[in-house]
Amino acid sequence: MFTCHRLCRYYPVRDTLFGAHKTIKALDGVSFDLHAGRTLAVVGESGCGKSTLARLVTMIEPPTAGRFSLVGDGNSKSMRKQVQIVFQDAYGSLNPRKKVGSILEEPLVINTRMQRAERRDEAIGMLTKVGLRPEHYSRYPHMFSGGQRQRIAVARALMLRPKIVVADEPVSALDISIQAQILNLLMALQDELNLAYLFISHDLSVVERICDEVLVMYLGRAVEQGEKRTIFQKPAHPYTQALLTSTPFVEPGRRAQRVLLKGEPPSPMNVPSGCAFHQRCPIVKEQCRREQPELREVAGRWVACHFAEAALRGN
């Protein structure tokens, strides 16, 4: 329904006043599809380009290269209405000087010709839909708790009846108990409105619970993508394996032998040659230092590793 093809976003930087221009490849050729009623999770460490991806898809920034399109809708003006976003920080994402009602109505004021009373009905309807009460309409954001604010943010994202919602770490700033509430709300809304979610997270237990497909990113590139079940059961990329075994589990039976990574992710200003992961990879070979692996299909998912088959067998 929504297709992204080889999206890239580069930032020019200079480290000193007269230094040479360098390019940070925050996002380097990521492709994926979103489908109505399904959730694609984007996971990876900080700095891997997850949030850049969110900014491109919501048209906050234009891509340097690549394109995305909504099937049956080539017009970018109307496309903007179809893609909305929920941010991580529920405190910064609501205008402190406006009442909840006018925060929710702003998208309608800009994009529709609705009358004041109609907008009010819409906003109050959406408030009840996200589990708040109609009297919250005339309160200010600072009167709400973090979880309630995130509900307001979700309500605002849905005011224009979008087809796609980008959720940029929507629960990682919330308490564990509130996280579950917001996730349940998101899933209930998905069922009701047939939404497609692009769910960005670094919390794999959240991802496992909510998503249908996974896209694992490392330094601006996709290293593995496919169905959640396939990847969570048998990850093929050494990086995915390391990520998955790093999730703590309460049940001793689910604890796996941890794959420990050496070092830190390299700076995106200075990406290693060949496979970007080779300096930290437990199964690195000579070829990895020279050749950059392309995404290829291995055992039912796409993976960018020269030795994915070996990694699968070893797992």
Place this chain on the structure above:
Amino acid sequence: MNMAVEHVDSGAAAPPHPLVEFWQYFRQNRGAVLGLAVVMTITLVAVLAGVIAPHAPHEQYRDALLMPPVWLDGGSWRFVLGTDDIGRDILSRIIFGAQVSLSIGFLVVTLALVVGVALGLVAGFSRGALDIVIMRSMDVMLALPSLLLAIVIVAILGPSLMNAALAVVVVQLPHFVRLTRAAVITERAKDYVVASRVSGAGLHRLMFFTVLPNCVAPVIVQGTLGFSTAVLDLAALGFLGLGAQPPTPEWGTMLSNALQFIQRAWWVVTFPGLAILIVVLAFNLMGDGLRDALDPKLKR
């Protein structure tokens, strides 16, 4: 139309209205409350000057030149604060001078605030060549001592009260521009502005409806403090003979006219000087209180 909802709401734990909350914070600063009281009194005096002043400001009483204030030998209740060298009542001139100082101060602050906020908003949003042009020219204006710059401007335009006011506007402008630009840049990066853009808000809407209301607190404080600077600068220009021209009852002009009698009749210079001091102090105290009450970082 929100009345019904609000009514239900105002029960148990409904937080106070922003204005009520503001007053609770402002009240805690006693100096600020004192400043506010003085400012309101002086404003009232200025508005009612025609009614409460015992004499007309230009009326010369030839029989009472340089008469001392009432509590000194030779003073009389006819001229409570004494008279000046040509027999004008000092109290009446100070009361009418409040009219001049407050109205010109208000004009100066309003002009500097409107123009400064507009320039700061444009600079903060454009972030390109336009930003550089605006900010560097403000830097040039800040680099010159403010009174010197004002004198230059009045020298070019010619001495009069209005030209002095204009000069003070120019001198105050950079403060408002820099303050607004800094606030705009901070606010612009926040998620609620991005969310507004995602829902399709245009530049005009982002500037005036989304970002500007969140930048007003520091600007209001600067406006109050700027008021006292304006009164002081106008008095200084008046004292130098570049502002209000005699016989306008302007405090600075009164000071400079009476300077030669400072040895013989101290009251002629003391009372206009005290008037300037009190007004400036009151506005500064009030501005400090406003800053404390409006700064979200000091809350809770």
